[in-house]
Amino acid sequence: MIGLRKSIFAMLAPSLSLIALFILVPIALTIWLAFTKWSVQTPFSSATFIGFDNFREIFGSTSVGRDFKGAMINTALYSAMSIALILPLSVVFGMLIHQAELKGANILRTILFATYMVPMIAVALVFSKLYSPTEGPFNQMLAWIGIGPQPWLSSPDTALVSVVLLNVWQQVGYFTILIIAGLTQIPQSIYEAAKMDGARGPALFGFITLPLLKRTLLFSVVIALINAVQVFEPVALITQGGPVGSTNVLTYHIRRVGIERAQGGLGSAMSVTLLLALVVTVTAVFALARREERR
Amino acid sequence: MTIRPLMGLFLGSAMAAFTSVASLNVAWAEDVTVSFLTHWPPETVAKLEAAAATYAKDHPGVKVEVRAVPFGDLLTTLRSQAGQAGGPTIAGIYDLWLPELARDKLVNAAPEANAADVTTNWPKGVATAASVGGTVYGYPNEIDVYALNYNKKLFEEAGIKEAPKTWDEFYAAAEKLTNKDKGQQGFGMINSWAAGVVHPFASLLASNGGALVVDGKPQLDSENAKATFELYEKLIKSGASVATMGTADANTTGPFLDNFVSGKTGMIIMANWWESALKAGMGDRFADVATAPIPVGPKGDGPHSISYSWMTVVSDGASDAEKKAAWDFLGWFNGPTSGENGASAMGDLLQSMGILPSRTSDVAAFAERLKTPFLAGYVDVLSEARPFPTVLGGQEFTESLQSHIEAVQFGKETAAEAAAAAQADAAAILEKAAQ
Numbered sequence: 001m002i003g004l005r006k007s008i009f010a011m012l013a014p015s016l017s018l019i020a021l022f023i024l025v026p027i028a029l030t031i032w033l034a035f036t037k038w039s040v041q042t043p044f045s046s047a048t049f050i051g052f053d054n055f056r057e058i059f060g061s062t063s064v065g066r067d068f069k070g071a072m073i074n075t076a077l078y079s080a081m082s083i084a085l086i087l088p089l090s091v092v093f094g095m096l097i098h099q100a101e102l103k104g105a106n107i108l109r110t111i112l113f114a115t116y117m118v119p120m121i122a123v124a125l126v127f128s129k130l131y132s133p134t135e136g137p138f139n140q141m142l143a144w145i146g147i148g149p150q151p152w153l154s155s156p157d158t159a160l161v162s163v164v165l166l167n168v169w170q171q172v173g174y175f176t177i178l179i180i181a182g183l184t185q186i187p188q189s190i191y192e193a194a195k196m197d198g199a200r201g202p203a204l205f206g207f208i209t210l211p212l213l214k215r216t217l218l219f220s221v222v223i224a225l226i227n228a229v230q231v232f233e234p235v236a237l238i239t240q241g242g243p244v245g246s247t248n249v250l251t252y253h254i255r256r257v258g259i260e261r262a263q264g265g266l267g268s269a270m271s272v273t274l275l276l277a278l279v280v281t282v283t284a285v286f287a288l289a290r291r292e293e294r295r
Numbered sequence: 296m297t298i299r300p301l302m303g304l305f306l307g308s309a310m311a312a313f314t315s316v317a318s319l320n321v322a323w324a325e326d327v328t329v330s331f332l333t334h335w336p337p338e339t340v341a342k343l344e345a346a347a348a349t350y351a352k353d354h355p356g357v358k359v360e361v362r363a364v365p366f367g368d369l370l371t372t373l374r375s376q377a378g379q380a381g382g383p384t385i386a387g388i389y390d391l392w393l394p395e396l397a398r399d400k401l402v403n404a405a406p407e408a409n410a411a412d413v414t415t416n417w418p419k420g421v422a423t424a425a426s427v428g429g430t431v432y433g434y435p436n437e438i439d440v441y442a443l444n445y446n447k448k449l450f451e452e453a454g455i456k457e458a459p460k461t462w463d464e465f466y467a468a469a470e471k472l473t474n475k476d477k478g479q480q481g482f483g484m485i486n487s488w489a490a491g492v493v494h495p496f497a498s499l500l501a502s503n504g505g506a507l508v509v510d511g512k513p514q515l516d517s518e519n520a521k522a523t524f525e526l527y528e529k530l531i532k533s534g535a536s537v538a539t540m541g542t543a544d545a546n547t548t549g550p551f552l553d554n555f556v557s558g559k560t561g562m563i564i565m566a567n568w569w570e571s572a573l574k575a576g577m578g579d580r581f582a583d584v585a586t587a588p589i590p591v592g593p594k595g596d597g598p599h600s601i602s603y604s605w606m607t608v609v610s611d612g613a614s615d616a617e618k619k620a621a622w623d624f625l626g627w628f629n630g631p632t633s634g635e636n637g638a639s640a641m642g643d644l645l646q647s648m649g650i651l652p653s654r655t656s657d658v659a660a661f662a663e664r665l666k667t668p669f670l671a672g673y674v675d676v677l678s679e680a681r682p683f684p685t686v687l688g689g690q691e692f693t694e695s696l697q698s699h700i701e702a703v704q705f706g707k708e709t710a711a712e713a714a715a716a717a718q719a720d721a722a723a724i725l726e727k728a729a730q
Binding site: 063067133153155237240244245 | 370371400478486488539541543544553554557559704723
């Protein structure tokens, strides 16, 4: 028995060591730095312990606190809007493609997934031109149907939504593939049985497809949430967090504070808070799903 | 069986001997490698490499290696690599970043001869911006200054005969230039780009007799600053400036630039280095662009714009030999013998980008080039320009002020609220940074 344990540990040691080295150590280091005053330009040894001061500051009323809380709200709004748009769209697209009768399903599947493969730098550059208020194609198209020009990325009221739309365009293909994978797991016999009992379109969707797709949807929510919280490139490439901080999301803000302003301790405190918020949210999503299952 | 080991021994010895000779040659030819971090574009990097090659002819023991990163990544690269093993020996930096780099002992104080070179051959204000506490930390190079750019054609159409000299004339011109039916605004204000937002504001403030910071204390709630916020508010409320037309992207282009080059903005306040962007965007219509001093406010004593400079610093973490070689290279590169006709090689390089050099002898050497209508307007205002304050926490201070100016632009704060909030935030930021 002891020999078996030893060999299990020996086999697990290489992978566990790598995980510890590249994941646990940086996390532990960040947590430690969150309680220090440290300039990222200096060695770790120069960090001085200041207790909870960094956390007090990021939740305080100074500009640091206001900007951080603003970035938290922006990130939460961005994540909520992204999930609220991506999931229903991916279910609709997934069901469309999954229908064997639909002609051109493979082409639609390829087109949808292709958006996910386009590098964000290209997406950001193209969308910044598409959104151009005066010469952008989006406004020209709106003019054809009698809608006046929209400011898109140029107004604090619409900039975040515009970045969300860009994200939805890029991510929906990936989630459609996940939904299709989920749909293929639902046995046809269940639909046939329901049909024999008289169930049709909406009833089939509401009482069979959706409940049996719950695990896939749960997985999609968690992945979409993690992706959304990590949004960085479109903000860094197009909006720089503006106008008036309306697109200043947490990852971009942490980079600005931690690296550009060299305030490593504050940046680490923000990172730890983001990590905790993400853990709590994902745990809550799973808890909610489990409760639903028990019902 | 006996031959193979011998052959191996022989080959091994031959290889070792070859390697030793090669390494001796390398050691003789390139005793010191100096790396030079810059954000310049490829064609400028090629000029820098050519200058380094010229320098190497007389200094065979030194190799200057150029590392180029995009502008947006320069500060990040500097923050993460400076002082590290393998970090850049020389780096081109924005003078606002210097106080923090000096505080963290990442930059090397210039040796006496180089420091004397800088204080003797550069204008006092520029040399001061390259110093912290009286210690010179690098060679100034690029200098940028703000001025009013206006579209002569739009002025003509609006019946405006000359560039506005006062705020009243400026506001009147902005109103006349505004044509909502054509989607045309009188004056363009930038948003979403910290320096692009703050520098024009600071130029108008300086021309109204004010300053952002005096003796390390922010002055954003002074009467001069309040009046500047009010001018912005008035322009926005009247529709003479449309905030949504002023967005800039990470490349400092975007709608703000598009609207000026396409003739939808009558006036902007912008720096000289934009010349190449304007030329690229406007082509022949670049001839319509004129430059004038910043309009003077009611409390101002004359037009004063904001200037800022770039400089090259040497890493304090480099070895003594690297530091010595780096300072020697910088002295030569910025000196009057490395370029043509009494200009420095750095001056040649800056002029290739349309940027104003700061060394006094370079300004004289490029006198003819600086007489072009566009650049002459900038050279004229240079002597009365006020350097942007280089203080600890400068980056955070700039971003904080940016947020309040943008809040006025988008009607999220009144001028009075913005002045009070900007002052409170700036005071807290500078006080904390000074600790």
